[in-house]
Amino acid sequence: MPHDGNAAYGHKSFKRSAGHFTDRITADGRDGWPVEAGRYRLVVSRACPWASRAVISRRLLGLEDALSMAVTDPIQDDRSWRFTLGPDDRDPVLGIRFLAEAYDAREKDAPGGVSVPALVDVPSGQLVTNDYQRITLDFATEWTALHRDGAPDLYPRESRDEIDTVMAEVYQDVNNGVYAAGFATDQKEYEAACAGVFRRLELLSRRLEGQRYLVGDTITEADIRLFTTLVRFDAVYHGHFKCNLWKLAENPVLWAYARDLYQTPGFGDTVDFDHIKRHYHQVHTGINPTGIVPLGPDLSGWRAPHDRERLGGRPFGTGTPPGPVPAAEQVPDPTP
Secondary structure, eight states: OOOOOGTTOOOOOOOOOOOBBBBBOOOOOOTTBBBOOEEEEEOOOOTHHHHHHHHHHHHHTTTTTTTTTEEESSSSSBBBBBSSGGGSSOOOOOOSSSTTHHHHHHHHTTTTTSSEOOOOOOOOEEEEOOHHHHHHHHHHHTOGGGTTTOOOOOOOOOGHHHHHHHHHIIIIIIIIIIHHHHTOSSSHHHHHHHHHHHHHHHHHHEEEEHHHHTTSOOHHHHHHHHHOOOOOOOIIITTTTTOOOSGGGGHHHHHHHHOOOOOSSSSSSGGHHHHHHHHHHHOOTTTTTTOOOOOOOOOGGGGOOOOGGGGOOOOOSOOOOOOOOGGOOOOOSSSO
């Protein structure tokens, strides 16, 4: 999630920064960064939908032992993401207080700001990549030697063209569209973005009416990318970003689809609604100057039956669900 000073939110037109650091960690190490167990650290915020993609992918593929993870405080200050959730307000592995220190170790004053997800080389303390569009695709395709037994194929070769098309539409209109609406600075800009969000959601609802997942009969990268926006929709995008033509819970197909994924191991067990709500409402001071965090919405419905099994489908293909969440990475369950 790119950062440009909290006070700027809501006061200037929104433009999504591209990842400046686009090196890739690959099986053959062609960019100088070979896949290697224990070498890298994934830095995320549980509030951020872009980072949450990486958290879900890492868990589904069973990369927890090979790739450690640092979770930032959901509340940024103007130095961006900070490690204040652990002892001494430092990341215990990287030894730094701010993610910006890993960026500076790679390149001082780099353009694009400090964003998550970020992969950091532990031995050197340098940022390797913040290319949020590529990181999870590489987890699925380049990190295969370190996948768990039974890991699903999240980016199957035979379906990549269709997955890429769906992901591009979801990115433009939904993942990014909610931000374009929320950070709009004039009425026309807001209305165009908000209408685009709901136009795409209606098309996705029709697509998902007769099939359990977006592409094929198994979970793919496309589902991960849609889920991270849907799970935040009623909690923050509906009110905070004014995407309020209807709530997710008012669309029977998308609400059932989102609950199906939420209840699938690897999805809901990575979601921290407290981090999500506090980040959006307390960091975006240009939109919410009081910093008040709403009490709602009621989250109990996330565990309600979804009845999507009737559509068939095999969540993990020929694979198996991931095991229990590591104790150190468990999040509070808001839906007991």
